[in-house]
Amino acid sequence: MTIVLQQLVLGVLIGGLYGLAAAGLSLIFGVMKVLNVAHGELIMLGGYGAFWLFALSGLDPFAALVVVIPVALVGGAILYWGLFGWVVRYHEETRIKNSLLIGFGLGLALHAAAVQLWTADERSITTAYAGSVLDVGGVSLPVVRLASLVIAFVLIGGLHLLLNHWRWGRAIRATADDWEAALMTGIDVRRAYLIAFAIGTALAGAAGTLVSVGYSISPSIGLEWTLKALIVVVLAGLGSMLGTFAGGLILGVAEACSAMVFGGPYREVVGLVIFLVVLVARPQGLFAK
Amino acid sequence: MRPASAAAGLVIVAALAAVPLVVRREDILNFLFLVLLSIALAQSWNVIAGYAGQVNLGHAAFFGLGALVTRVLWIAGTPVVIGMIAGALVAVAFALLIGWAAFRLRGAYFAIGTLALSEIFRITVGNTLAEISTLPQTTIATYRLANRYWLALALAVLAIAAVAALARSRLGLGMQAIREDEDAAGATGVDALRLKLIALVCSTALAGLVGGCFAYYHISFYPSHLFSPGWTFDAVLMTFIGGVGTLHGPVLGAIFYVFFKEYLAIRWVDFHLLIFGALFVAIVLLLPGGLVEAMGKLRGLLESAAFTPDRRRPRPEHR
Amino acid sequence: MLHVDNVEASYGPFLALSGATLEVRVGEIVALLGPNGAGKTTLIRCIAGLLRPRAGGIRWDGASLANVAAHRIVERGIAVVPEGRRLFATMTVEEHLDLGAFAPHAHAGRVQRLEEVYTIFPVLRERRGQLVRALSGGQQQMVAIGRALMAAPRLLILDEPSLGLAPRIVESILGVLGEINRRGVSILLVEQNVQAALVLAHRGYILESGRIVGEGTGAALMDDPHVKRAYLGPLALRH
Numbered sequence: 001m002t003i004v005l006q007q008l009v010l011g012v013l014i015g016g017l018y019g020l021a022a023a024g025l026s027l028i029f030g031v032m033k034v035l036n037v038a039h040g041e042l043i044m045l046g047g048y049g050a051f052w053l054f055a056l057s058g059l060d061p062f063a064a065l066v067v068v069i070p071v072a073l074v075g076g077a078i079l080y081w082g083l084f085g086w087v088v089r090y091h092e093e094t095r096i097k098n099s100l101l102i103g104f105g106l107g108l109a110l111h112a113a114a115v116q117l118w119t120a121d122e123r124s125i126t127t128a129y130a131g132s133v134l135d136v137g138g139v140s141l142p143v144v145r146l147a148s149l150v151i152a153f154v155l156i157g158g159l160h161l162l163l164n165h166w167r168w169g170r171a172i173r174a175t176a177d178d179w180e181a182a183l184m185t186g187i188d189v190r191r192a193y194l195i196a197f198a199i200g201t202a203l204a205g206a207a208g209t210l211v212s213v214g215y216s217i218s219p220s221i222g223l224e225w226t227l228k229a230l231i232v233v234v235l236a237g238l239g240s241m242l243g244t245f246a247g248g249l250i251l252g253v254a255e256a257c258s259a260m261v262f263g264g265p266y267r268e269v270v271g272l273v274i275f276l277v278v279l280v281a282r283p284q285g286l287f288a289k
Numbered sequence: 290m291r292p293a294s295a296a297a298g299l300v301i302v303a304a305l306a307a308v309p310l311v312v313r314r315e316d317i318l319n320f321l322f323l324v325l326l327s328i329a330l331a332q333s334w335n336v337i338a339g340y341a342g343q344v345n346l347g348h349a350a351f352f353g354l355g356a357l358v359t360r361v362l363w364i365a366g367t368p369v370v371i372g373m374i375a376g377a378l379v380a381v382a383f384a385l386l387i388g389w390a391a392f393r394l395r396g397a398y399f400a401i402g403t404l405a406l407s408e409i410f411r412i413t414v415g416n417t418l419a420e421i422s423t424l425p426q427t428t429i430a431t432y433r434l435a436n437r438y439w440l441a442l443a444l445a446v447l448a449i450a451a452v453a454a455l456a457r458s459r460l461g462l463g464m465q466a467i468r469e470d471e472d473a474a475g476a477t478g479v480d481a482l483r484l485k486l487i488a489l490v491c492s493t494a495l496a497g498l499v500g501g502c503f504a505y506y507h508i509s510f511y512p513s514h515l516f517s518p519g520w521t522f523d524a525v526l527m528t529f530i531g532g533v534g535t536l537h538g539p540v541l542g543a544i545f546y547v548f549f550k551e552y553l554a555i556r557w558v559d560f561h562l563l564i565f566g567a568l569f570v571a572i573v574l575l576l577p578g579g580l581v582e583a584m585g586k587l588r589g590l591l592e593s594a595a596f597t598p599d600r601r602r603p604r605p606e607h608r
Numbered sequence: 609m610l611h612v613d614n615v616e617a618s619y620g621p622f623l624a625l626s627g628a629t630l631e632v633r634v635g636e637i638v639a640l641l642g643p644n645g646a647g648k649t650t651l652i653r654c655i656a657g658l659l660r661p662r663a664g665g666i667r668w669d670g671a672s673l674a675n676v677a678a679h680r681i682v683e684r685g686i687a688v689v690p691e692g693r694r695l696f697a698t699m700t701v702e703e704h705l706d707l708g709a710f711a712p713h714a715h716a717g718r719v720q721r722l723e724e725v726y727t728i729f730p731v732l733r734e735r736r737g738q739l740v741r742a743l744s745g746g747q748q749q750m751v752a753i754g755r756a757l758m759a760a761p762r763l764l765i766l767d768e769p770s771l772g773l774a775p776r777i778v779e780s781i782l783g784v785l786g787e788i789n790r791r792g793v794s795i796l797l798v799e800q801n802v803q804a805a806l807v808l809a810h811r812g813y814i815l816e817s818g819r820i821v822g823e824g825t826g827a828a829l830m831d832d833p834h835v836k837r838a839y840l841g842p843l844a845l846r847h
Contacts, residue, residue, distance in 0.1 A: 014430065016335075033403075035397045037346070037401075037404075048404050060601075063694070073835045081461075083570065083574070085625055086574055093471065096397050097342070097344050098573060100344050100397060100400050101344065101525075101569075101573045102344065102528070102570055102573055104346065104522075104525065104569075104719050105566045105567070105569035105570035105573065106522055106566070106570055107520055107566075108563075108565070108566035108569070109562070109566030109570070110566075111562070111568045112560065112561075112563035112566060113563050113564035116560055116563065151756075163373070167710070170703060170706070170707055171695065171707065171710060172700065173698060174696045174707055175700070177696040177697050177698055178694050178695075178697075180658060180690070180694065180698060181690060181694035181695070181696065182696075183656075183658065183677075183678040184656055184658075184682065184687075184688045184694070184813065185677055185679075185682070185707055185708060185759070186679050186682035186683060186687075186708075186710045186711030186714065186759055187707070187710050187757060188677070189679065211416050223408070223518060227404070227405065228407075229410060229824055232399055239698060249831070263417040265412070265415075266412070266413070266416065268408075268412050269409055269412050269413055271414075272405045272406075272408055272409045273402075273409060275402075275405050276387075276402060276409070279387075279390050279391060279394075279398060279402050280390040
């Protein structure tokens with residue numbers, strides 16, 4: 001029984017990161033109808049950012065968030081100006097198609113660049129307290145992963161507050177609901193897109209940092225995390241950040257259950273299968289409006 | 290097809306077919322084999338994405354299914370062509386499953402559904418068929434590269450012919466209408482779902498055959514490698530760089546891509562992906578017509594620079 | 609104040625406006641009338657900056673609106689209440705009104721303006737915390753108008769505010785428009801309810817098949833035989 005509980009707890013711990021990863025993707029897609037399939041590569045880059053900060057200057061990865069998040073914000077703005085901002089002049093379907101292609105190429109290039117720069121080896125940040133474990137009723141909670149879950153939740157909670165109480169947060173929501181009406185209300189929709197994209201990228205960077213300390217990173221985690229994020233977005237639907245977080249937890253738990261039933265190697269498959277099942281069984285389309 | 294082009298095409302095919310009879314060097318044959326197979330693979334992606342406008346990000350799934358089924362059947366004793374057909378059918382079956390579900394929805398569902406499918410296969414096959422697949426000694430002893438070469442040539446010709454026929458057919462025109470504006474096409478009576486599914490069947494059947502040919506060619510590989518995203522990348526890159534939605538685009542793109550990939554791979558392993566990825570993004574944003582468009586513009590520039598009164602006007606782009 | 613000069617606009621190959629000219633002067637209520645598909649909404653979209661005319665010009669306060677982005681047109685004093693209201697599905701009444709004052713010039717004085725809007729539409733004050741999709745059609749229309757008013761417009765444009773609403777509600781909304789006009793806001797009203805619009809309006813234009821085919825004072829148009837036959841008589845088009 002304890003083993004089952006242990007697996008479920010571990011599932012919840014990583015589920016929080018799935019939720020964080022998905023939140024960024026969901027925000028960007030919900031607001032600008034751009035699907036950045038290189039989102040996972042951005043997470044990967046965030047992870048490497050934290051890793052090198054730690055390796056070169058000893059900066060604690062949790063503290064590194066203070067560096068990674070602003071850098072990722074700026075990075076997101078640059079990606080918007082340089083790449084994704086160009087597709088917003090198209091109508092929705094072409095926008096989605098072109099953003100898929102651009103994301104595809106971007107992901108490819110980033111992955112290859114990472115391999116060139118840092119080799120394909122797996123990396124992980126091992127801090128002094130990395131081995132600490134909290135024992136709760138026979139279940140061990142790795143402190144690092146627990147802290148990551150808490151931080152993920154705080155970030156998403158923060159995003160939720162931003163979207164509800166910040167002037168531009170509301171503008172972003174309005175743009176997501178009806179961009180023409182937003183324009184007619186005096187909202188600079190392009191600026192809303194930029195802000196949403198930057199925030200989404202910042203969340204990806206943060207997720208990557210948390211992944212690098214509690215788990216491990218390598219250039220190839222990009223595709224994996226993009227898919228995780230997509231699965232959660234499809235499960236949870238668009239619109240609610242807290243709902244997306246919950247979706248992430250659900251995926252984490254589902255993976256844990258599947259690993260217990262079918263064995264470890266099939267952990268990844270269950271999420272993808274769920275995704276396809278949702279695709280077939282819920283034809284009203286969570287992506288289409 | 291215009292008589293001049295058809296004649297030129299036949300000459301090229303005949304010349305290519307004669308190569309194994311004249312050239313003995315295996316590295317040249319291998320290189321040409323790769324080019325021909327790549328042309329076929331690129332054209333297969335071109336059908337669904339370039340003509341019907343549906344972006345398939347999991348093309349590897351169908352290549353892999355064709356390859357896996359062919360390999361298994363062929364090693365078990367089935368004639369390879371039968372195996373390849375079986376492989377193509379299996380690929381089509383899975384494609385229809387995804388397509389039927391995803392095409393009724395708009396947006397990104399199809400792209401991501403195929404991506405998910407190819408990853409599911411890669412991981413599952415990687416777990417269940419983890420050992421390397423190697424041809425038995427008897428087969429290796431009687432291995433003739435020329436056969437593989439001719440098969441690849443046949444597939445390349447088939448792929449190009451199929452796209453050429455499709456492009457000018459009513460089906461093809463309907464597909465292109467969907468690609469431009471699905472709503473408008475629907476309003477003029479085009480059955481979008483049916484056309485998308487037809488395009489999908491052609492695309493994945495071809496991809497399955499290409500996979501089958503690969504399985505026939507490669508002496509040993511890890512089965513999960515058949516579903517590697519790299520196959521999708523290759524197909525997408527080649528098609529786009531050459532010119533998506535055109536007949537010649539994938540051909541040009543495949544030649545360009547294979548050549549540079551082999552050249553760059555000598556120096557750096559995965560670096561070509563960085564360059565091609567960046568090039569691809571630039572093309573999507575700036576020159577969606579790829580090399581074909583670039584060449585058209587170049588030709589236009591040259592012709593206007595060297596304009597003489599009795600020079601014939603450039604022929605319209607064959608799309 | 610607002611001059612629309614011979615505007616032509618098309619959606620792809622389809623020519624929706626083939627030369628529309630109209631004018632809204634300070635303090636006026638101008639009605640824009642015409643059948644379905646005449647191009648009224650197209651013209652509004654051109655003024656709002658959502659659609660670029662392919663010929664002709666639109667001037668506001670003497671300056672051309674030709675390449676002005678839609679959100680900046682709001683800053684210049686024009687606010688649009690779009691057809692079908694186009695509210696934000698996930699937001700409350702108060703969030704809508706707050707967003708209405710998003711433009712920089714509207715930021716100052718928004719607390720006061722919010723009070724004014726609640727005074728004009730008391731029911732919105734009662735329901736300020738509710739999601740707009742829980743409101744009735746008439747209340748939603750009030751939110752849409754309120755949102756536009758929060759931008760402190762000098763010209764308020766409404767596209768079919770009476771669509772789908774019961775006559776009593778339409779009456780009350782049009783009454784509110786009169787009140788708003790008395791407070792100094794000019795109004796351009798697109799309406800299919802010709803009767804009610806002409807009673808309210810100082811002047812009106814008739815748009816048919818993309819062209820202006822008639823104009824005059826409210827009273828004059830009501831007496832116009834063509835208008836009577838096409839829009840007011842027993843065979844008139846009903847919405």
